[in-house]
Amino acid sequence: xxxxxxxxxxxxxxxxxxxxxxxxxxxxxxxxxxxxxxxxxxxxxxxxxxxxxxxxxxxxxxxxxxxxxxxxxxxxxxxxxxxxxxxxxxxxxxxxxxxxxxxxxxxxxxxxxxxxxxxxxxxxxxxxxxxxxxxxxxxxxxxxxxxxxxxxxxxxxxxxxxxxxxxxxxxxxxxxxxxxxxxxxxxxxxxxxxxxxxxxxxxxxxxxxxxxxxxxxxxxxxxxxxxxxxxxxxxxxxxxxxxxxxxxxxxxxxxxxxxxxxxxxxxxxxxxxxxxxxxxxxxxxxxxxxxxxxxxxxxxxxxxxxxxxxxxxx
Numbered sequence: 001x002x003x004x005x006x007x008x009x010x011x012x013x014x015x016x017x018x019x020x021x022x023x024x025x026x027x028x029x030x031x032x033x034x035x036x037x038x039x040x041x042x043x044x045x046x047x048x049x050x051x052x053x054x055x056x057x058x059x060x061x062x063x064x065x066x067x068x069x070x071x072x073x074x075x076x077x078x079x080x081x082x083x084x085x086x087x088x089x090x091x092x093x094x095x096x097x098x099x100x101x102x103x104x105x106x107x108x109x110x111x112x113x114x115x116x117x118x119x120x121x122x123x124x125x126x127x128x129x130x131x132x133x134x135x136x137x138x139x140x141x142x143x144x145x146x147x148x149x150x151x152x153x154x155x156x157x158x159x160x161x162x163x164x165x166x167x168x169x170x171x172x173x174x175x176x177x178x179x180x181x182x183x184x185x186x187x188x189x190x191x192x193x194x195x196x197x198x199x200x201x202x203x204x205x206x207x208x209x210x211x212x213x214x215x216x217x218x219x220x221x222x223x224x225x226x227x228x229x230x231x232x233x234x235x236x237x238x239x240x241x242x243x244x245x246x247x248x249x250x251x252x253x254x255x256x257x258x259x260x261x262x263x264x265x266x267x268x269x270x271x272x273x274x275x276x277x278x279x280x281x282x283x284x285x286x287x288x289x290x291x292x293x294x295x296x297x298x299x300x301x302x303x304x305x306x307x308x309x310x311x312x313x314x
Contacts (some may be wrong), residue, residue, distance in 0.1 A: 004163060004164045004165070004168055005030070005034060005161070005164050005168060005169065005172055007163070008160050008161055008163055008164050009034050009035075009038055009160065011160070012118075012158065012160035014116040014118065014156070014158055015115050015116045015156070016039055016042040016116075017039075017042045017043065017044060017113070017114055018035060018039065018042060018043050018044070018114070018116050018117070018118060019043075019044045019045065019046050019101075019104070019105055019114050019116070019117045019118070020032045020035055020043060020044070020045050020046070020117070020118045020120075021045075021046055021048070021097075021101065021117060021118065021119050021120065022045040022046065022047050022063050022066075022067070022074070023047070023048075023059065023063075023120075023183070024047070024059040024060075024062040024063045024066070024180060024181040025120075025180055025181060025182070025183060026166070026169055026170045026173055026180040027120035027121070027122055027161065027166060027169055028119075028120035029066065029173060029178060029180040030120070030161075030169040030170075030172060030173050030178075031118060031119075031120040031160070031161060032045055032066070032067075032070070032072065033070065033173070033176065033178060035118060036070045036071075036072050043072055044072065044073045044074070044075070044114065045063065045067050045072050045073070045074045045075070046074075046075050046077065046100070046101060046104050046105070046117070047059070047060060047063040047074060047075070047076045047077070048077055048079060048096070048097050048100045048101075049076055049077065049078040049079070050079060050093060050096065055181070055183070055184060058181060059181055059183075060076055062179075062180070062181045063076070064076075066178075075104045077100040077103060077104055079096040079097075079099070079100055098152060098153070101117055101155065102153045102154075102155060105117060105155055106153075106154065106155070114155075115154070115155060115156060116155070116156045116157075116158060117155055117156075117157050117158070118157075118158045118159075118160060119157060119158065119159050120159075120161055121146055121159050121161065121162060122161040122162065122164050122165065122166050122169060123161075123162060123163055123164055123165045123166070123212040123213075123216060124165060124166045124197065124201065124212065125146070125162075125166075126145050126146055126162050126212075126215070126216050126219060127201065127204075127211065127212055127215045127216070128193050128196045128197060128201075129145040129146050129219075130143065130145045130215050130218070130219055131196055131200065132192065132193070132196070133145065137274075139274075140222050140223075140225055140226040140229065141226055143218070143219065143222035144219055144220075144222040144223035144226050145219040145222075145223075146159055146162065146219075147159070147223065148160070148162055162216060163212075163213070163216060165212055229259055230263065232256065232259060232260075233259045233260050233262070233263035234263065236252065236256055236259065236260040236263075237260050237263055237264055240252070240260060241309070242264060242267070243264075243306075243309045243310050243311050243312070244260070244261070244264055244309060244310050245308055245309055246284060246287050246305070246308055246309065246310060247308065249261070249284050249310075250284065250285070250287075254281060254285075257281055257284065258277055258281055261277065261280060261281070261284075261310075262277060264310075264312075265298060265299070265303075265312060268301070268312045268314065269299075269314065270298055270299035270300070270301055270312060270314060271299055272298045272299060276296070276297070276298045276299075277298075279296055280294075280296055280298065280303060283296060284310075287305065292305070293305055294310065298312070299314070300314055301313050301314035
């Protein structure tokens with residue numbers, strides 16, 4: 001096993017039994033094989049058949065054959081991942097995947113008590129996510145890129161390979177004589193991630209050979225800073241109240257006002273844009289008389305002044 005992959009598996013301690021999301025590609029194939037080696041008899045595989053391309057049936061056949069070879073139970077879940085008008089194909093497919101993971105882990109395989117699922121995103125995927133965030137002018141949540149671990153719908157998800165380059169995963173599979181399938185859409189440069197992979201990562205590697213490690217470290221720093229901001233926001237929200245007192249907000253620095261207002265709005269299922277948050281801060285600063293009104297669009301709702309407090313209605 002490659003050094004980085006071996007280290008990644010040593011640091012990976014999920015609750016067993018564990019399910020691995022298996023697409024049939026090199027990354028998920030390597031993750032399944034490594035996990036099955038480490039925890040024989042304690043690993044299951046979930047394959048999501050999206051039905052979006054002709055090769056989908058080939059992906060399923062490969063996964064069935066691989067799991068038979070490894071003696072790993074496999075669940076195939078077919079979904080309709082077509083996107084609705086106004087919805088991106090990526091978001092529709094992601095939503096369908098998570099619904100499928102939940103259905104398989106908590107319903108179909110409930111007798112195995114599966115509470116943990118491993119996903120195979122690796123160091124290159126993390127770099128791509130960070131570059132996308134930078135291109136969009138993202139704040140700390142975006143710069144934190146993909147988390148190593150999180151909980152959704154009662155399931156703990158893990159990305160144990162975020163420090164392992166994709167090339168090392170492929171080389172390890174070749175050494176083991178294990179084949180995988182290639183998704184033909186991975187070379188289609190109409191997708192931004194594919195353009196990053198094809199056009200940006202090679203010159204980055206030439207200029208900065210350790211960029212995967214250093215970019216990943218920066219993402220971890222951003223994630224730690226974001227966690228700290230959330231702690232401060234929770235403390236400040238207790239102080240200013242929910243809904244927030246305007247005078248209590250004004251007693252905070254502008255940075256802390258922005259932090260706590262963003263936190264409060266997100267609790268109302270509203271994520272403000274940078275421009276909306278800046279306008280709200282300006283309105284709070286100008287709110288020095290009883291007659292000053294606030295009526296500002298944020299996300300799909302409105303922030304208004306009601307007496308001494310802010311109010312949000314979606």
